[in-house]
Amino acid sequence: MTKPTKAPKAERSAAKIAFDLLTAEDDGRVCKDIPESACRDQPQNFLIHVISLSLTKAADGFINPKLVLSWILTAMGAPGFFVGLLVPVREAGALLPQLFIAGFLRSLPLRKYAWALGSFVQGACAAGIALAALLLRGFELGLVVVGLLALLAVARSVCSVSYKDVLGKTVGKSRRGTATGTASTVAAAVVILYALTISSGMFEKQYLVIVGLFMAAGFWLLSSVLFLSLTEEKGATEGGGNPFAVAKEHLGYVFSDGQLGLFILTRGLLIATALAPPFMVALQAQDVREGVAGLGWLLLASALASLCSSYVWGRLADVSSRKVLMLSGACAGVALLLTVLCARLDWLQETWQLPVLLFGLMVAYEGVRLGRSTHLVDMANPDKRAAYTALSNTVIGVLLLLGGVFSVVAKVYGEVTVLAWFCGMSFAACLSASRLREVQSED
Template sequence: MSDPVKSAFSTITGAKTAKIATGEARNGVVHVVALTLTKTADALIDPKLVLSWLLTALSAPGAMIGLLVPVREAGALLPQLALSRRVEASPQRKRFWAAGSAVQGIAALGIAVASLLLSGAAAGAVIVACLAVLAVARSASSVSYKDALARTIAKRRRGAITGLAASVASVSVFGVGLMMASGVFEVAVAPLATIIALAGAAFLLASVIFLSLREPDETPDTGDDDGSLAALVEPIVTDSQLRRFVAARAALAVTALAPPFIVMLSAASGRSALDQLGPLVMASTAASVLASYVWGRLSDSSSRQTLMVAGALGAVVFAVVGGVGLVLGGLGGALGAAVAIFAAQIAYEGVRAGRKLHLTDMAEDAFRARYTALSNTLIGAALLAGGLFGIAADRFGPAPVLIGFAVIAALGAALARGLNEVQKD
């Protein structure tokens, strides 16, 4: 591998060029390019915005629109426990990630075709089914990625890679949103189907690129694993650090749940939520661009402290936004809502960067996929339970819910304080 590649990798990670192995430098580029493609594709088929708008335009039943986010989130997390053993038994984790990305691409293309050929309940049923396939395929990529990253990139450089990919992807999505807002192309079913098809192509290209990753071709020794369910869930029983991590991550999941309640609160001021959609999307994307790489670099030094700081930031943001909402009855229009979304997204990016890298670095090679699957399965169940907050918002309003989120985020930060400094090993 040429010196320019090593130099580029050292720029990405902040490492000294002389200390970088040729294979690792090449692997760093593969990770960044593949992750950028999939993260961009993820944003282009976001069920909270893009697919919800699409099903509404296609006159799909409201019940099907309501299924989009639960299917996407639970489908991507809950199957991971069942997949973890297959990943552990595979000599190369990249194959699972690449297969998952390829299936996501095919499913995205199915959504695009269905939106062009169908309407009403038929379109809704096919698109939700394709989204379910996409979510399960994403679970295969998710459960295998931390292993692939740990086996190909050294500690203290992993966060920079994932952070850079997230920032570059956010810039790409911001550009698409800007083109929509400026009228470069009409926001209609056909152009949106084209965008979703491009997302599918990005998933397929990422699959091909990731297969070029230079990963050791070996299966770790899983010790005394007897293949039983008890052995599969044993880490959550025996590892107190894993239990604390899952508890902290569950509490900090409110940073992912909060944005819809901020949108609800902003709409309470009398402004149309549809009018505010553009500024909110741009604020969220701008926060990702600015924060992802910084949080990734901080996580390379201490993922524990990243979780603490991001949780504390989330607590402050939700308390302030909820308090303002109680006093003013809203957020003062689009500008106030955009500022709130921007701050909340920065906290969310910190939690996401910290929890991903902490789990990657805390787990041993033989059981990293299992730790990932256990954590994600439990968090998937917690996110499903998070639907209860919507009922609370209907009864008490979004402002009290956000104040409740502030308390939960503070609890998450406190729990994270008791985690080990896994980057020091």
């Protein structure tokens, strides 16, 4: 009868070792903001978070709509209309439903099941996209890929709302940024290997990209199963109900909580880091995406930025997510300013220059992602965390849809004008972030 208890102890011990190595546990704050019962399982839960997130983030890199899916549709004869829909469908589709989904998720005492289901659906959609790339061409391929991407985006929205709530219940306040930052770093390393393989020219690129889609599907399905092993305490279920009534109630938080409104303003300005890359690529006279290794080099620049910065940003976010948002805005502003200057001086003719500038912007983007996630989780109390997450994500989804206007501006005034505007938005975000509270120092 003693055997069943020894295995979990050994398992927990291994998880505890990994937890201590990654978090440098030495300040007695590991159980801040979580129940005592959850504290006991925190090392194991922390490791599950890191592995699950690493898998899903790697899957995101393998199916990157801005680069991978757009390359597939272009190479296989899909109309340009579908290529233009990829990023808006993915980004806005993942954010806009959240305000309404949150009301239902609020009624679930255990939200890990919602996240696992969302990850499973994303994996199924990725597998469907891979099969479509093998079997379809032209208009039919574009229609199926965009449709499956829309479904994948909705499943992603379920994961986004439920994840921050589960993270807030299972990992202490001073360790959450480290968990997400470590996962981003691991995922970036995997994507770098994938990008280098594509860039090497040793294999037929179309074959590798489709294999990558199947691998992304496997990553999502595996993370779905793994996440179910989390030890999650039951949470409050009040507030679940009619999604429209709940959404209307949630909108009131923007006016009743000034810090939430300021956070949404800051995050809204920082969408410049997400919208800018396509316009940066368009500046280059010789489109690097059409070269034999162009797709790989762009993926490599993005993944290297994540690998080099994610863990550092995560650790800094545990100390001050406010300062991370400020620094990220400043870094993005500098990267975009340099891009504008190089474009004006006609210094973007070499293939390597664009990936270097993209690398700088993506370092800032990683800071934005980790800073905003950590700040929101630590700013909101447990009863409002899911609502705040859904509200802010829905507002940002609307702004991303409106961001399509920049494509029109680029056609009329040029990409440099749009990038100069994004540069101003980034510096403005730095100023608005400076007015946020230091939520990590609050008890």
